[in-house]
Structures are given as C-alpha cells and as structure tokens.
Amino acid sequence: MARAGSAREKLLDAAFALIRAQGFSATSVDDLCARAGVTKGAFFHHFRSKDDLAVAAAQHWSDVTGAFFAAADYHRHDDPLERVLGYLAFRKDILRGDVAEFTCLVGTMVQEAYGSHPAIREACDASISTHAEKVEADIAAAMAARGMAETEWTARGLALHTQAVLQGAFILAKAKGGADIAAESIDHLIRYVKLLFDPRNDKGGR
Amino acid sequence: MARAGSAREKLLDAAFALIRAQGFSATSVDDLCARAGVTKGAFFHHFRSKDDLAVAAAQHWSDVTGAFFAAADYHRHDDPLERVLGYLAFRKDILRGDVAEFTCLVGTMVQEAYGSHPAIREACDASISTHAEKVEADIAAAMAARGMAETEWTARGLALHTQAVLQGAFILAKAKGGADIAAESIDHLIRYVKLLFDPRNDKGGR
DNA sequence: CAAAACATACCAACCGGTCGGTATGGACGC
DNA sequence: GCGTCCATACCGACCGGTTGGTATGTTTTG
Numbered sequence: 001m002a003r004a005g006s007a008r009e010k011l012l013d014a015a016f017a018l019i020r021a022q023g024f025s026a027t028s029v030d031d032l033c034a035r036a037g038v039t040k041g042a043f044f045h046h047f048r049s050k051d052d053l054a055v056a057a058a059q060h061w062s063d064v065t066g067a068f069f070a071a072a073d074y075h076r077h078d079d080p081l082e083r084v085l086g087y088l089a090f091r092k093d094i095l096r097g098d099v100a101e102f103t104c105l106v107g108t109m110v111q112e113a114y115g116s117h118p119a120i121r122e123a124c125d126a127s128i129s130t131h132a133e134k135v136e137a138d139i140a141a142a143m144a145a146r147g148m149a150e151t152e153w154t155a156r157g158l159a160l161h162t163q164a165v166l167q168g169a170f171i172l173a174k175a176k177g178g179a180d181i182a183a184e185s186i187d188h189l190i191r192y193v194k195l196l197f198d199p200r201n202d203k204g205g206r
Numbered sequence: 207m208a209r210a211g212s213a214r215e216k217l218l219d220a221a222f223a224l225i226r227a228q229g230f231s232a233t234s235v236d237d238l239c240a241r242a243g244v245t246k247g248a249f250f251h252h253f254r255s256k257d258d259l260a261v262a263a264a265q266h267w268s269d270v271t272g273a274f275f276a277a278a279d280y281h282r283h284d285d286p287l288e289r290v291l292g293y294l295a296f297r298k299d300i301l302r303g304d305v306a307e308f309t310c311l312v313g314t315m316v317q318e319a320y321g322s323h324p325a326i327r328e329a330c331d332a333s334i335s336t337h338a339e340k341v342e343a344d345i346a347a348a349m350a351a352r353g354m355a356e357t358e359w360t361a362r363g364l365a366l367h368t369q370a371v372l373q374g375a376f377i378l379a380k381a382k383g384g385a386d387i388a389a390e391s392i393d394h395l396i397r398y399v400k401l402l403f404d405p406r407n408d409k410g411g412r
Numbered sequence: 413c414a415a416a417a418c419a420t421a422c423c424a425a426c427c428g429g430t431c432g433g434t435a436t437g438g439a440c441g442c
Numbered sequence: 443g444c445g446t447c448c449a450t451a452c453c454g455a456c457c458g459g460t461t462g463g464t465a466t467g468t469t470t471t472g
Contacts, residue, residue: 007452023318025231029428040429041453050428100321107377108317112229114380115306125381153397157390160378161371164391168374171313172366174320175331184363185370191359192398200406213418235462246463247419256462 008046010036015057021100024054024112024120051117054109058123061105062130069134080141081197085190087135091166092186095179102179103170128163135159142197151196158196165189214252216242221263227306230260230318230326257323260315264329267311268336275340286347287403291396293341297372298392301385308385309376334369341365348403357402364402371395 014035018027029050033043047053074086095102106124113120136159143155169182195201220241224233235256239249253259280292301308312330319326342365349361375388401407 021321023229023231025229026318026322028426030426039453040455041431041433042451044429045450045452106381110377110381111314111317112232114383115227116232121381121383125383128378128381153394157387158394160387161391161394164374164378164387165367165371166374167377168370168372171316171373171377172334172370175312175316175327175334177320177327177331181363181366181370185367188359188364188367188398192394192401195398195401195407198407201401201404234460236460245419247467248417250463251417 007036007038007042010038011043011046011053012057012060015053016061016105017100019054019057020103020105020108024109051120054113054117054120055123058106058109058120058127062127065127065131069131080138080145081193083138084135084142084193087138088162088186088190088193092183092190095173095182095186099170099173099177099179103174104167107167107170132156132159132163135162146197146199148197153196158193162189162193213242213244213248216244217249217252217259218263218266221259222267222311223306225260225263226309226311226314230315257326260319260323260326261329264312264315264326264333268333271333271337275337286344286351287399289344290341290348290399293344294368294392294396294399298389298396301379301388301392305376305379305383305385309380310373313373313376338362338365338369341368352403352405354403359402364399368395368399 011032014032015027018031018035029040029043032053033040043053047056069087069090072087072090074083074090077083077086106127110121110124110128113124136155139158140155143149143151165185165188169185172185173179173182217238220238221233224237224241235246235249238259239246249259253262275293275296278293278296280289280296283289283292312333316327316330316334319330342361345364346361349355349357371391371394375391378391379385379388
C-alpha cells in the first residue's frame with residue numbers, strides 16, 4: 001500500500017495525535033494537513049472525506065495497537081491466567097506521559113460518531129472487539145485449564161468488561177487530568193480477575 | 207434564578223439532548239437554539255459563550271442527576287452495603303431506551319474538552335467527583351460496619367472505580383449500539399463488590 | 413419606566429470539499 | 443535509449459455554506 005513517510009501515513013499519524021487530544025469534530029481537515037505537513041489536495045487525494053479519514057484511522061489504530069500488544073512480553077507465560085493478568089499489568093504500565101498519549105483513539109471517536117456516522121461507529125466497534133477477542137482467548141483458556149464450566153459469566157463478557165474498565169479509566173484520567181485514578185481502576189480490575197479465578201470463589205462468587 | 211420554562215432552562219435541556227447524542231463540538235449554537243425554540247439573542251443573553259453554556263450544562267447536570275439519585279429508593283436500606291449494591295442495580299435498571307438517553311453528559315463532554323477547555327474539564331470533574339462522593343460515603347460505612355481496616359483499597363478509590371466502569375460501559379454501548387454489554391459490565395462490577403465484602407476474601411483478596 | 417428577557421439582522425473567520433494543474437516515474441513501442 | 447503515454451501523488455487557490463459571536467432593536471415584567 002502506501003510507503004512509509006507518505007502523505008497518507010503522515011495524515012494518519014496526525015489524526016492519532018489531534019483526535020486523541022481534541023476529539024474528532026474539533027479537529028479540522030486544515031489542522032490535520034498542517035500537522036502532517038501536507039496540503040489539502042493531498043488529503044482529499046487519499047481520503048474521500050473527513051469521515052473516510054476517521055474510518056481509515058480506526059483501522060490503522062487496530063493495526064498499530066495490534067502489533068504493539070502482540071510484541072509485549074506477557075505472552076511468554078504458559079499459564080493463560082498469567083497472560084491475562086500480565087496483559088492488565090501491561091495496560092497499567094503504559095499509562096505514562098500526557099493523557100492524550102495513552103488514551104484510546106477509537107474510544108474517543110465513537111463517542112462523537114456513534115449516532116451520526118455509522119461507518120465510523122462500526123470501525124471503532126471492530127477495533128475494540130478485535131482487541132477484546134485476544135483477551136477473551138486467554139480468559140477462555142484459563143477457565144478451561146481450571147475446569148470452570150458453571151460460571152455465571154462468560155469469557156467474552158469478562159473480556160469486554162476489561163475494555164469497559166480501561167475506557168472508563170481513560171475518561172476519569174481526562175476529567176482529573178492525570179493517570180493516577182486510571183491506574184487505581186486497573187488495580188481493581190486485576191483484583192477482580194484474581195478473585196474470579198480464586199478457587200475459594202468458584203463459580204464466580206455466590 | 208431562572209424560571210422553569212425560560213429560555214435558559216430550555217437551552218440547558220437542549221444541550222443535554224444534543225450533546226449526549228452528537229458531542230459538544232458537533233453541536234452548534236444554532237442547533238441548540240432551534241431545539242430550544244429560542245433565538246441566538248436569547249442564547250447570548252444567558253451565556254457569554256458556547257463554552258460558558260457547557261460549564262452551565264455540566265453544573266445543571268449535577269443538580270438534575272443529584273436530585274434523581276437522591277429520590278431513588280435504594281437509600282431505604284439500613285445496611286450501607288445494600289445501599290451500594292442497590293445503587294449499582296439501579297444504575298443497571300435505568301439502561302433503557304436510546305443510548306443517548308442513558309449515557310452521561312459530562313463523561314461525553316470531558317473527552318472533547320479536557321485538553322483545550324479547562325473550565326469545562328473542571329466542571330465535568332466536579333460533577334463526577336460529587337456523585338462519586340455519595341457512593342463513597344456508603345462504601346466507607348459498609349467497610350466500617352464490617353471492621354474492614356486493612357484493605358489495600360480505599361472507599362474513595364472503589365467509588366471512583368464504579369464511575370469508571372459506568373463510563374466505560376457507556377462507551378461500549380455506543381460502540382455496539384445497545385445497552386446489553388453495558389448491563390453485563392455492571393453485573394461484573396456488582397459481582398466484584400460482593401466479592402470484596404465477602405468475609406472469605408477479607409482484606410480485599412490476597 | 414427601568415431593567416431584564418428576548419428577537420432580528422448581520423459579520424468575519426472558518427469549515428469541508430472541489431478543481432485545474434504539476435511533478436514523477438514506470439510501461440511500452442520502436 | 444528514447445520519446446509517448448498514462449497513472450499516481452501531490453499542490454494550493456477557491457467556493458458556498460456554516461460557525462461563534464455582536465450590535466441593535468423590541469417586548470415583557472416587576
């Protein structure tokens with residue numbers, strides 16, 4: 001597809017930075033072009049519309065974050081539960097720098113687009129769901145390894161819950177202007193997962 | 207202050223509906239006036255700027271939701287833990303109708319405003335924090351009633367975690383276009399709180 | 413009647429998007 | 443190996459409509 005360093009790549013990178021910091025609507029095409037160092041002509045050569053850019057950015061976000069998490073070393077654990085807990089610890093670890101540097105592009109975008117831009121909503125949903133499925137696989141393996149068959153919750157539901165906690169933690173971080181409460185929320189999530197898989201609480205509590 | 211049915215009230219109501227559905231930036235002053243059935247003159251008579259409207263909307267949101275939750279009947283329980291669980295069950299109960307009808311105004315707004323509109327960020331933070339403090343009071347009472355002194359988590363941290371889960375559940379609901387996963391996430395939160403207060407897991411697990 | 417509450421008319425800046433054009437480079441006939 | 447052809451990548455002036463905001467009335471209310 002497009003070469004690295006091309007206008008398309010630069011516009012996508014600019015979209016990551018600007019939309020995460022200001023939101024989608026508040027980011028103009030001119031803003032994106034200025035940040036990417038290209039002109040409007042280049043923008044509309046690569047993207048049919050601003051909405052089209054949003055969809056492409058969501059897909060690119062999936063690719064970039066997918067590779068990022070695939071390269072993380074929590075996958076080394078043999079025990080799938082350790083991989084899940086390692087994943088969550090990793091998510092906590094990367095809460096560094098400015099808020100806009102660790103928050104989620106698609107989580108931010110879907111809030112503005114879900115009602116009026118179906119294509120964007122769908123692309124964001126796909127990004128979140130694809131990521132959740134990887135977590136789900138480890139959760140399901142951990143359940144199977146422990147013979148947990150009668151839980152009143154599912155691997156998929158718990159995987160999506162982890163994503164909800166992360167997205168919510170980002171909102172609190174934005175509201176309070178720092179990552180501290182986000183980290184605390186992830187600690188609660190880690191504690192919850194440990195409790196769920198604790199033999200004393202078989203069947204998921206109660 | 208302003209009478210009910212006045213232009214100010216109508217504009218604030220319009221802000222609730224439009225911003226929850228489209229976000230803050232995508233909602234124009236003209237949109238708000240049209241929805242409220244007033245003119246621009248009325249808008250700028252009551253609010254110095256669009257940002258000013260956002261701050262007022264966040265404060266009004268605090269008032270309205272504060273009264274709404276104060277009137278809910280989970281407060282009847284004598285056991286503070288039952289009040290906490292009743293609160294969460296209530297939050298799950300009110301996930302009805304369109305997504306824009308049950309999601310959080312300030313959670314939506316702070317995503318677009320945190321970096322560039324400090325006054326709005328602050329107003330949203332105040333709204334979330336004030337609400338969380340009421341949950342915190344019941345959590346703290348429940349901990350005291352059970353003599354839980356050595357937990358590695360605090361009442362405030364858990365209260366904020368409940369808000370993070372709710373905000374995250376809203377994002378997933380927006381991404382997926384329905385309330386189902388939001389409800390499932392709240393179920394996980396309820397299960398977590400029960401586990402935390404389960405005597406078998408004293409000291410908060412591990 | 414004075415002040416508060418609204419309406420009307422208007423503006424400059426900015427918005428997403430279009431359009432005619434150029435620069436580059438690879439494919440292909442000869 | 444050289445000119446023709448064409449697709450891709452990119453440029454930047456420009457357009458009509460919309461934006462937040464203002465200036466100046468008119469109406470309502472205490």
